[in-house]
Amino acid sequence: MTATTPRVAPASSGRPARKRRKVDMSSPRQLSRGQAVLQGIVLTIGAIAFLFPFYYMVVGSLQAAPDTTVAGAFPNPANITVNNYININERINLGTGLISSGIFTGGVILCTVVFGMLAGYALSILQWRGRGTTFALALLVQVVPFQLLMVPLYVLIARNYGLADNYLGMILPFAINSTAVLIFRQYFLQIPKELFDAARIDGAGEFAVLRRIALPLVRPALVTVLLLTFIGPWNEFLWPFLITKEASMQPLAVSLANYISTVAASSTNPYGAILAGAVVLAAPVVVLFIAFQRYFTSTDIGSGVKG
Known part of the structure; x- marks a missing residue:
């Protein structure tokens, strides 16, 4: 039999053992008062x-x-x-301009969100041949200026399709936004694939997976696309100016430009009237940003999967 040698405990120095302080690197550094x-x-x-x-x-x-x-x-x-608001409203009818801008912007937002979400989901989640080439083309579209395509688009939409002085003719060139496609794609890539696999195992189709799983988790992307898309058509001047001739269908930005170039000189206070129209045009954008600024936060998508 072999004798076991007892372990000797180390001598205590009489001082309490120091506990190592765990440094949390994720917490922000505290600033001094100054x-x-x-x-x-x-x-x-x-x-x-x-x-x-x-x-x-x-x-x-x-x-x-x-x-x-x-x-x-x-x-x-x-x-x-408030006479400046009254004067410019008598000249260009601010209410009609706001309604036209709302229809134009709302149609563009609806098409951009729907097509951008479907394309982003297909480019990030689905596996199909030519996905990388399609994504490269989506990136390439962003370097092509819209002014370069304006003349052929006008010939196609106004002459071939006969959609001049029509809201659909204003909306079609902006119906698909490559920026929205890229934003949705990047957000969909952050979602763990286990969520989609679990939904497919339960028998859900791709549209059900998109609606029930992916869409609730990419709400920040949805709000971001909505706000970014809203600014473009709401302030758009050149294309609505080309495609519309009736004053009742022109968006507010076009009506204000026509007012500045034609009847502003005959107004008693053209400077104040122009600023009044600019306030009416900018007010919806400011209100929208104030209302949705709290959604500009990233969600913890990874919390949907248990470790």
């Missing part, structure tokens, strides 16, 4: 610099007598009026 104050000052100055043009636009639209100097940013209360 750094926090400096950061707040810099952000405040930047916010004022970015918001001042909007403030000046609103103030200028409410002035009875135009004041283009720096002092015009702080107008006399006696010089404040």
Whole structure:
């Protein structure tokens, strides 16, 4: 039999053992009080610099007598009026322009979201021949300027299809947006494939997988595409100007441009009237961003799969 040698415990030094502090590298570094104050000052100055043009636009639209100097940013209360909005509404009918812009923008958003989601899902989840080539073509489309395609598009839509002075003719060139396709594709690639495999095992088809699994997890992408798509057609001028001749169908951006080039000189305060129209045109964009800014956060997609 072999004798076992007992283990001797190490002598204690009499001092309590130090516990190693676990450093969380994912938590943000705490700023000192001076750094926090400096950061707040810099952000405040930047916010004022970015918001001042909007403030000046609103103030200028409410002035009875135009004041283009720096002092015009702080107008006399006696010089404040809403007559500029009334005058420009009598000339171009702001309500009709807003409705036309809404129809045009809404149609573009609907087509962009539907086609972009389907194309992004096909390019990221489905396996089919030519997927890489199609994705490369989608990237290549972004370097082609729209102005280069405007003349053939006008001939095709206005002459061949007869869609001049028609909302469908305004919407068709913007119905598919390659940027939206790329955004949806990148978000779909972040979703674990186990979710799709589990849904297919349960008997769900591809459209059911897209609707029930993928779509709820890419809500930030949906909101991002909605906001980015909204800005383009809402401010679009050149294509609606070419395709529409009836004033009742022209979007507000086209109506304002026509007002500036034709009847602004005959107005008592053309500067204020133009700014009033610009405020009406910019207001929906500002409201939309304020309403949906909380959705610009990334979701923890990986939490849908248990480790």
